[in-house]
Amino acid sequence: MELIIINILNILFWILGIYLLINCLYLAFFAIAGLFSLPKSQKHASEYKKIALLFPTYRENSVIIESVKSALKHQYNGLFEVVVISDGLLPQTNAILKEMGANVIEVFFEKSTKGKALRFAMEKLKHNGFDIAMVLDVDNVLGSDCLHYINNSFQQGNKVIQVHRTAKDVDTSFAFLDACNEEVNNQIYRKGHAVVGLSATLIGSGMAFDFSYFHKVLDGVGETVGEDKKIDFILANDKIKVAYLNDVFVYDEKVENAQVFTNQRTRWIASQIEFLKEYALEGLVKLFKGNIEFFNKTFQTFLVPRILLLALLFIMAVQSFFNPIGPGSVFWNSLFLSLCFTLLIAVPRRFYVDKRLYLAILQIPRAMIGMVIALFSIGKAKKSFMVTPHHHKPVNDNN
Incomplete structure (x- = not known):
């Protein structure tokens, strides 16, 4: 025995x-x-597509104001609009954002999810003539000429793009560890995949889509807690490749302590x-x-x-x-x-x-x-x- x-x-x-x-x-x-190495991204183009910068925001009243302020200052030769999907923001925050020039779309859900918020906003925006929808987290800041690079990539025929999300300046050693982890993910699941000809994995922000296609994709996302992973599967099923722009940046805040990391x-x-x-x-x-x-x-x-x-x-x-x-x-x-x-x-x-x-x-x-x-x-x-x-x-x- x-x-x-x-x-x-x-x-x-x-x-x-x-x-x-x-x-x-x-x-x-x-x-x-x-x-x-991957080919160097190009920013010059013969035409400039209209871009919607989507900020799904859940009860983040101070951070979203600073992020929108930064986004509105971004230099782009074409038209773009900053769209805040307001879930639980204070009325005064919504008023400030509108005064700044953002398009504020308020949502009210019994159970909030990012996917549902994005779906609601895309339905509202579908007749506004947008060519590209770019999803950003509430704390994200666009790197230099980010929209020019994205516009050029779409002109080359890409329908979905993931840019290089990287850390803002970090204050704690735990945040630095999280910044390292982000770059390891970029190396393995994005750049490494792109080098061998596979799709980059979406991160949840710093990702841009053909507007009409994204509107269709969001119909299948539902209430999942991992909307980016769900979209990855939908894209793979549709045989749509995710292009990766390793030298085009969106800056992101990293978690500062173990409790936030755990959550x-x-x-x-x-x-x-x-x-x-x-x-x-x-x-x-x-x-x-x-x-x-x-x-x-x-x-x-x-x-x-x-x-x-x-x-x-x-x-x-x-x-x-x-x-x-x-x-x-x-x-x-x-x-x-x-x-x-x-x-x-x-x-x-x-x-x-x-x-x-x-x-x-x-x-x-x-x-x-x-x-x-x-x-x-x-x-x-x-x-x-x-x-x-x-x-x-x-x-x-x-x-």
Whole structure:
């Protein structure tokens, strides 16, 4: 009986090892691909499309005023309009935004979601002659000539674009860690994918769409907590490629402490599990029909979130020195070190000369704990709109 139990445990450990190996290989492949260059974005064009800058806003009365003020100052040779989708803003905030020149669309939902807010606004705007809809978070600031680059990319035939979202100036070591995490995501899921000819993964902001197509896409988003991931699947099903402009920036605030990090990741993990359940089988079917993009999106839902993966591999590496069952210490230590190497090459080189990076590394254990808490709190994301709080911060335009 004891031998049977040992054999079962041995098989389970090997299954876990192979699963985590696949995780590491996937991340390493795209991190290495991301080391190669993409063509330089162009900003000159023969015509200029009309752009709607959409700011879905949930009870963020101070930040949205500063973001709109910045957006209205953006230089663009064509027409653009700043549209604030006001969910729970104070009447005086709405009045200030209108005086500034923003188009304020008020929404009232029993259960708020970003997808529903965007759908309502697009319906209101559909006869206003817009060619492009760009979605921005409440704290986002456009980089120099951002709209010119987007306009040019659409003229080249793209229907969906993700620009490079990067951190504003950060105040805490935890925020710097989050900024590093954002850039690792950019390297693996956006630039790395674009280099090998796959679609970039949408982030939820800094993304631009053909207006008519986006209006159609939003019909299928519903009340999910992960509207960007849902749109990713819709695009993959429609075989619409997401272009990535690595050298075009939108600046974004990063989370400052472990509690906000945990709440944000709770929402992200909940959406990942939601789409894993919904698309696991369909992704395999699509693969056999030749839709690699859809299968790739599905495959990503099987991946362990990186901070959890790092923690799990560390635990497995330690236990391998005492536990003879399953893969040996060479296997587990190789996986752990390979993941560390993957993360190191995915962090931009400019971060290594910043002493805040080494303080941020000390925050990794807190981030790991936050991810574990998030994993056991995903039920909250289905019951409430877990918004991430924002504060107005200056932009450190050093990219």
